[in-house]
Amino acid sequence: MNELTSLGASIDGQRFWDDMLDQARIGALSPRGLRRLALDDNDNQARCWLVDRGRALGCETYYDALGNVFLRREGEDPSLAPLLIGSHLDSQPSAGCYDGTLGVLAGLAVLRALHEGDIRHRRPVEVVSWTNEEGARFAPGASGSAWFAGQRDAAEILDATDDDGVRFADALADCLARLDAHTVSYRPEPFTPHAFLELHIEQGPVLESMGVPACAVTGIQGVNWYSVTLLGQANHAGTTPESARRDAFTGAHALISALREAVAEHGEAVRFTIGKFALEPNATNTIPQQATFSIDLRHPSAAVLAALDERFQRLASETWSGCSAELSTSSRVAPVDFDDDLVEIVDTSVKRYAPTAPQLVSGAFHDAIHLAHRCPTAMLFMPCRDGISHHPDEHIERADAEIAVRALADSVGTLLAR
């Protein structure tokens, strides 16, 4: 079993990187970047490319009712639940080449190491590419993984339409027909994997700033989205004394100061962002009648989110510079803690290569957030330059990527060796 627990050593870094470059051509933007919207022609072509690569490694290939594609390397006991590795191949409209693709091709690299080393294992291994993680064409995203994990109904997903009025269901039918024509086997229903592992770029600056090539991810923070409106009274900026004003901007400024103070009590793990802000009537010499802003609040702890939620509601019920405030919740996603045992396996694997690796909580969503409700799940992160993602400037270092894939392989090997 030694070759399993040190599977990372068998990873062919050159072939893995060639695969990355190959995939980057499908939907390439000029001079760089990627546009591979869910279920578009590029996305379907990427699926077929993946199927061909899987077949070359002796895998059976499958697709399910949502167009999720699976490469299956059989185990000595086919009745055992497969170990699942993967991510997604779709992208944002003007994206880089690493978000999602990295995690799928890392899985492929693991399959190659097993295949070329002719390594035996009792449990089957499958690599998956989930449909529509990005949600850029059809909102919301993570359609394939949410459905697979029983977190969202197919009917709701199929009903979504893109900006051109194309239904998800129709785009999906084309995709499935293409996979069928590519002689991929139809396996409509979800199953319960033994575990799910996903390698992804961090999409943040922490690993890069620490000079660490990979790390284990312990969970995904929860997020509450709020919309806040302050109602004051429009008036002449020159003639209205301070004492007679009900200035919605001044009210918003004061409320935001109080919200920030509340947030600061919860330490460094909290993320508080005001990304949208608008005034009415938005004229230089008119006191604003209305101010509206968004809040994006994130934290790994459901208890902290609940405490801040209650505190925000209480603050919004007060009067701010004579203005009434209204705070409404537009979205709420609970935090997810990954499986302790699996996180430890990943952490141990990572630390073979990067002894100082931290453990991070993911600030962004991933397919793993849904899989965590279905089976033991964990993730690995690797650094991306300047924390940039969803942009053609997205960049990773090949040396880091190889280490991250080896750490993933070692984690897989450790699980298979059990």
Next chain:
Amino acid sequence: MNELTSLGASIDGQRFWDDMLDQARIGALSPRGLRRLALDDNDNQARCWLVDRGRALGCETYYDALGNVFLRREGEDPSLAPLLIGSHLDSQPSAGCYDGTLGVLAGLAVLRALHEGDIRHRRPVEVVSWTNEEGARFAPGASGSAWFAGQRDAAEILDATDDDGVRFADALADCLARLDAHTVSYRPEPFTPHAFLELHIEQGPVLESMGVPACAVTGIQGVNWYSVTLLGQANHAGTTPESARRDAFTGAHALISALREAVAEHGEAVRFTIGKFALEPNATNTIPQQATFSIDLRHPSAAVLAALDERFQRLASETWSGCSAELSTSSRVAPVDFDDDLVEIVDTSVKRYAPTAPQLVSGAFHDAIHLAHRCPTAMLFMPCRDGISHHPDEHIERADAEIAVRALADSVGTLLAR
């Protein structure tokens, strides 16, 4: 001379109010309000109406090169510089019936009191309606008074175009032709009045809150307009820790707090308004890369404005939450102090009727701001409901208006009796 110094007693309140109602029909909006844009058909009709009323009181009528209209009641010594009273008849697109019109028809009421009492005075008295005070059709406003007072060149004014591409010069030509056809005398050049008096609604809440029907105005505060931009870096709201952020909104928030503190040191007379605010890219889950906002800063003292200007520039040169700031001045109008002697005459006249009347500084601009550069100038204010103006809801109480007109008449009488 007793009948001059108590001229206010001779004001015919009913006729004055009838005139107000009559004028309110020219450009009336349904169900209420007024639209009488500078040099449009309604505005020209209002000029002719004024000319007719003046003639009925035995006045000579004149227009000048900018379409300013004058009603002249001759004095016993026609060589003396005339005492000038007036305001404007044009309005904002969706306005009330009092802004401007009040000051012109108050002058007409004074002429009527002189005429019907057959009161003799050595110095001529003229009532004026200035062209395009509002600047709603042709920006900037106060064209007629600025030109008359030598503060703006005719060429610059004539070159302005409205939203339909109509040049000021062409609209003015129509107006002048109409006045010519109405046999109004052409007196092209400006002259130097003995003094200028203007009654106007306050457009603020102070007199109404004090329950005072009129007051003397000691000057017009100056105003600086600024545009401020903070440049940060866009990033993922979920993945970027506080310490790695350059959040343009957070920077703007901190800078605004500092600006407010600087302003607060200068007491109650300062007016500080942030009326416009915008974020880029303005998305809930993206840290703003850029924040832009306006500042409208007003104060009666040029020294205070200069001190705050210097302070604002210094604050903007600092770094705010990792963001650079840039502050540019988009407009700067110096404050004006009215003539002390004239203010005292007005104040004395007002206090006959309203012993508790304050003296106010105007927060808004008026034609008087330009006349003050040409001759001794002062203003009277009267309350308007809720401080509202530039809106069909603009409203004044007839009883207050009568008192304000009587105080104006007493001021005129006092000047004529000298």
